[in-house]
Amino acid sequence: METLKIFIFNWRCWLHPSAGGAEVVTREVARRLASQGHEVHLVCANYWGGKRHDRIYDVEITRLGGAITLYPMAAIYYQGKLRGRFDVVVDEINTVPFFTPLYVKEPKVVLIHQLAAEILFEELSWARAKFWSIMEPWALRLYKNQPLLTVSQSTKKDLTNLGIPGRNIRVIHEGLDHNLYRPGRGKSSYPHVIYIGRIKQFKGIHFIVEAMKHVVKILPNAKLSIAGRGDIKYEAKLRELAKNLKLEKNIEFHGYVTEEGKIRLLQEAHILAMASTREGFGLSVIEANACRTPTVVTDVPGLRDSVIKDETGIIVPYGNTEALGNAIVDLLSNNELRERLSQNAIKWAKQFDWDKTTSEVLGNIKEVMVAK
Numbered sequence: 528m529e530t531l532k533i534f535i536f537n538w539r540c541w542l543h544p545s546a547g548g549a550e551v552v553t554r555e556v557a558r559r560l561a562s563q564g565h566e567v568h569l570v571c572a573n574y575w576g577g578k579r580h581d582r583i584y585d586v587e588i589t590r591l592g593g594a595i596t597l598y599p600m601a602a603i604y605y606q607g608k609l610r611g612r613f614d615v616v617v618d619e620i621n622t623v624p625f626f627t628p629l630y631v632k633e634p635k636v637v638l639i640h641q642l643a644a645e646i647l648f649e650e651l652s653w654a655r656a657k658f659w660s661i662m663e664p665w666a667l668r669l670y671k672n673q674p675l676l677t678v679s680q681s682t683k684k685d686l687t688n689l690g691i692p693g694r695n696i697r698v699i700h701e702g703l704d705h706n707l708y709r710p711g712r713g714k715s716s717y718p719h720v721i722y723i724g725r726i727k728q729f730k731g732i733h734f735i736v737e738a739m740k741h742v743v744k745i746l747p748n749a750k751l752s753i754a755g756r757g758d759i760k761y762e763a764k765l766r767e768l769a770k771n772l773k774l775e776k777n778i779e780f781h782g783y784v785t786e787e788g789k790i791r792l793l794q795e796a797h798i799l800a801m802a803s804t805r806e807g808f809g810l811s812v813i814e815a816n817a818c819r820t821p822t823v824v825t826d827v828p829g830l831r832d833s834v835i836k837d838e839t840g841i842i843v844p845y846g847n848t849e850a851l852g853n854a855i856v857d858l859l860s861n862n863e864l865r866e867r868l869s870q871n872a873i874k875w876a877k878q879f880d881w882d883k884t885t886s887e888v889l890g891n892i893k894e895v896m897v898a899k
Contacts, residue, residue: 531892532566534613534633536601536625540571540588545757547725548810549621549640552678552701552884558584559885568613570604572597598623602630615892618673622646624666628673634895637675638888640807641829642667642685649729649804664689671695674895676888678808681828697891701810702881707786708817710873711794718742718749718859721796721820723789724811726757731802731825732765734848738800740772741852746859751800752792754781793818797865798858801830802851809833812840813879816872821865823854839872 539546541554553569561567561584573579573590581588591600602625611633618627620639627635643663651659671691676699677683687693720742722735732753742749751774753765762780769778784792793799799815799822806829812822813833822840824830834840841858843850858865 530564530566531615531896532613533560533568533615533617533892534605534609535567535569535617535619536605536627537569537571537619538594538597538621538623539574540569540590542577542583543572543574545574545725548701549619549807551810552640553619554584555702555704555881556885556888557586559881560889561585563889568609570601598625601625606630615896617892618670620667624670626666626669628669634898635673636888636892636895637670637673639667639675639677639682639686641679641682641805644685645804646729650727667691674891674898676891679829679832681805681832682807685828697887699887699891700879700884701808701813702884703813703817703876703879704881705817705877707790708793708814708876710817710819711791713795714797715750715795718746719752719796720749720798720800720855720859721752721754721792721815722800723752723754723784723792723815724801726753726755726762726765728758728761729804731804731846732761733768734802734825734846734851735800736765736768736772736774736778737848738802738852738855739774739777741849742855742859743774743777745856749777749855749859751778752781752796753778754784754789754792756783790814790818793820796820798823798855800851800855801825802845803827803830804845806830806833813876816840817876817879819869819873821858821868821872823851823858825851835871835875837868839868839875841868 537553539550541550557567568587570589572593577590579590591597615634616631618625618637622643667689675696678701683696683698686696722732739751793815799820801824805827809830824834825845826842827845836842841854843854
């Protein structure tokens with residue numbers, strides 16, 4: 528088997544405190560490429576306590592700068608020390624691109640999970656959000672002649688709407704470790720809803736909290752578990768909201784949980800709820816499905832790709848807390864409906880596998896190299 532030298536520009540590594548689903552994709556694909564004998568080198572942002580140089584799963588990691596300074600530092604580092612040493616370069620775009628078409632001459636593959644779009648106005652000041660909302664389309668058009676990989680049809684549609692030819696965009700599928708994500712011994716004794724992921728405004732967790740006010744009117748013993756870490760100020764607002772709605776006894780904030788703890792919560796919950804502004808895909812949805820847990824999600828890019836409507840979960844309008852609450856009540860109250868969706872969810876999740884994802888990525892890399 529021909530082994531390759533693969534360089535990856537990436538915003539964060541999977542150990543970063545703010546890591547999310549995109550970083551899980553990077554970890555699972557990179558470690559499998561390395562296990563196949565390929566040389567994989569990742570450059571990403573550093574964080575408090577992070578090592579500048581690291582080697583994990585046989586993947587070389589170099590951490591430079593912070594969330595903003597990473598980009599110029601990565602370009603300088605690559606040109607000064609690594610240029611010409613690799614067979615292919617992967618530019619992984621997670622909000623801000625690395626602008627590799629301007630200085631990387633080696634064959635390139637671009638991996639983009641989602642557009643920032645509406646998320647900008649949820650997470651940034653209005654002035655900064657407005658600036659990047661203008662810049663993002665311009666920056667991404669720089670890649671219009673590059674081979675792009677993305678994780679959902681929704682993101683592909685967003686990219687084609689920017690003028691990037693559809694023929695240059697391939698959709699790859701995210702994966703699962705089915706040895707870890709599988710049904711547990713049983714569900715909670717009470718109606719149990721879970722949100723798991725980063726604690727960020729654009730994740731719409733406040734909509735889920737507000738929906739729980741309606742849920743507990745019908746099912747007083749229902750509980751919502753919120754698991755994850757992120758924006759401390761936003762979490763404080765969520766706690767205050769729960770207090771104002773008199774839901775303190777119905778909502779538990781778990782904070783950071785290990786992967787084992789995450790799986791246990793997904794196995795015990797009856798429903799996963801997600802109300803994001805948008806996602807690249809919905810990896811948490813598939814992980815829940817593999818644990819025999821159907822979902823209620825908002826009808827936004829990424830999430831709508833991860834759910835088969837009314838078969839593996841329920842899709843509701845974005846921002847409509849009444850519809851969200853009604854859907855949660857319907858699923859919690861109707862055992863027959865929940866069982867049908869749960870069985871379908873398990874079957875749906877079986878289609879997602881990290882070995883398959885890695886094979887798709889590697890196949891596209893080899894196509895690019897042949898074309899060059």
